[in-house]
Amino acid sequence: MYRKISILFSILLLSLTTAFGQTADVISSSYRYHVSFVDKGKTVVDDICQLDVSKNQSYFYSLGNEDRKKKITEAFVKAQQTGTVATLTSKDYKKNIYRYSTIKNYKSKQVIVSERVSSQQLAIVQDTLSSKGWMIAKEKKVINNIVCYKAEIKKGDVITTAWFTTSIPLQEGPFYYYGLPGLIVSVKNSLGWEAQLENSNANTNKGKIIKIPRYTMVSEKQLDKAKKNAKALAEQGIYSNGDKVEKVKN
Template sequence: MKKIIFGLLSFLGIATYSQNQRFSYEYKFVRDSTEKDKAETEVMLLNVFSKGSQFYSKDTFDSDSIINEEFKKQSKGGSMDINLTGFKAKGKVRYQIEKNYPDYSVNFFTQLGSSEYMIQESRKIDWKILPENEKVGEFNTQKATCNYVGRVWTAWFTTDIPIQDGPHKFHGLPGLIVKLEDKTKSHTYELKGVRKFSNENEWKSFKDKERYEPLIVLNDKKYKKVYLDNRADPNKGLRSLLAEGGKVEMKDASGKIMDTNQIMKDREKKQVEANKKNNNPLELDLLK
């Protein structure tokens, strides 16, 4: 009964306090576990609405918005010859996460190859709330720990902001997560800004955005297999497309059409190099 009451009070807190709030986090992460001194930084945004929250990279969102608008502009005349030379994608974090209130179901949106996926999260977060308190920025916070996605995490949350949410997929504490770090300190988030944004910014699910190919929906177990297959063979989807009679045409900087076999060899080489460096994903259990 206590859990039901707590959940209801939490949802009421969200509904009354947090509509159209934006929380900015500094995300520091290490891609290569053998080079922990080479940390990268990204500004991540947690937008909270009455219906749910959305978490994504600011740079990626801004960059993709510009590129999408240019694509629409060029394709208005019906031309298939789209030139996006000079429009470079920015942002190091390419996924988005959506939590739906009040049940906090979590959906993870990402792209592998040319396919876009929505992964429905089934793994639960079992928090252990501890008595320790700490001042993080301007917030009085309390400590909590959990084992999740292959890592041991420490979170500092504040009941001053009565929202059971936080960065990435993390949620379920009696207040907003202000700081979060894994045991190795190779993935950390810290709240840097809080502001309200216009009520004109209504909730719109990532799954409803305009796409040219259908969104593939998987559970997290099936996604792990797809992730590992793509990591081992980045051309798997391309081979399937070609086997079905599809055609791939890419041009180099001079406008010359590139050889498909050479494209595939280049992709395989780049993937092997990337795998060596990208050995420390936040969700470490993907590699186990």
């Protein structure tokens, strides 16, 4: 039997996920990727994500999560119209969604990764934008009718193999990857993450504004503490160590 979600939870989640930080950045092109993450033979993430690119930044996010928010909104509106209690079951939600979002700021040269922790959207600086470290090979292949070239990079113990195309001369790609002389069409790393370009929506989304949810910048230590607090609150009804979720202002 599917677990029911009450209208109060729906309202709370809706209010937390629909507040966007508006920017003046107009989308110049968008790219859709199939994203997966396999851990110990188990598929943890199987989602479609979108990369919106503007002059000043890019935003990589889950379309599965966007669909989830849409269904919550529809259930809430229907409940108001009919005077009933809105309930959602686990079958109403897309499973295995990608729960992070990535903002690449071209001016500050920062890669910011954001995620929902309890009632907060928290973010950390994950990396800096750089083309250094990529080793471009002579090998090439065709992916979805696109001629691609191979490149590899190693950061710590993580080895990443990417295939990029010079036919789209954009130093962009899914997740936090950046810096190759063309859009990354396919990428896979040794942690089990993989993404492959499904299509380009350059004409569909061109002229629209990038909508990035408001987030609070924290340190990695604070993010870890927030996650522990959220877990303790969910399991025990109290904050870990008696503390509130720690955060700092933007």
